[in-house]
Amino acid sequence: MPSRHHDGGKWCRPATRLAIYLRDDFRCVWCLTPLAHLHPRNVTLDHAVPRERGGSNAPNNLLTACKTCNSARGTQPMTHYARTCDDPLGTLRRVRAAVRRAPNLSLARAILAGQEPDPRPVVRRARRAGRLLAPKGSAVDLIARGLLRPVRTGHGTRDDAVPF
Numbered sequence: 001m002p003s004r005h006h007d008g009g010k011w012c013r014p015a016t017r018l019a020i021y022l023r024d025d026f027r028c029v030w031c032l033t034p035l036a037h038l039h040p041r042n043v044t045l046d047h048a049v050p051r052e053r054g055g056s057n058a059p060n061n062l063l064t065a066c067k068t069c070n071s072a073r074g075t076q077p078m079t080h081y082a083r084t085c086d087d088p089l090g091t092l093r094r095v096r097a098a099v100r101r102a103p104n105l106s107l108a109r110a111i112l113a114g115q116e117p118d119p120r121p122v123v124r125r126a127r128r129a130g131r132l133l134a135p136k137g138s139a140v141d142l143i144a145r146g147l148l149r150p151v152r153t154g155h156g157t158r159d160d161a162v163p164f
């Protein structure tokens with residue numbers, strides 16, 4: 001039966017997704033693994049407050065997470081999952097700070113449009129993380145080339161683990 005859990009990555013627009021990834025420096029907010037060079041299936045959006053607990057798909061409820069952490073967390077509240085991480089308090093502080101930062105949607109749109117980035121530090125940072133240095137097949141590379149292809153994770157139980 002079709003449901004929002006099976007709609008691939010379409011629940012979040014590519015520009016929003018990229019903006020969240022950029023906001024979080026393309027690292028998993030939980031384990032800090034760098035993700036920009038990975039295949040998109042391993043880069044996911046996690047919900048700060050899980051959908052099952054009433055959390056929304058708004059950017060201020062979205063976090064960059066590796067697939068491993070996202071799957072391991074499941075529907076646990078942030079406070080519970082943070083306890084399983086190294087430095088639980090630091091992790092929780094970092095995650096809460098991440099969702100308070102506004103994602104730069106205009107920057108994400110400019111990158112997706114292939115426009116020449118301006119020289120501001122935030123853009124230089126994006127370029128370092130972004131398509132110009134991104135290996136072929138990486139998340140950034142695929143976003144930048146407009147080759148987003150929603151894929152299914154197989155377990156189909158949660159939408160917050162669905163990559164694009």
Ligand SMILES: [Zn+2]
Pocket residue numbers: 028029030031032033065066067068069070
């Ligand atoms: Zn992780």
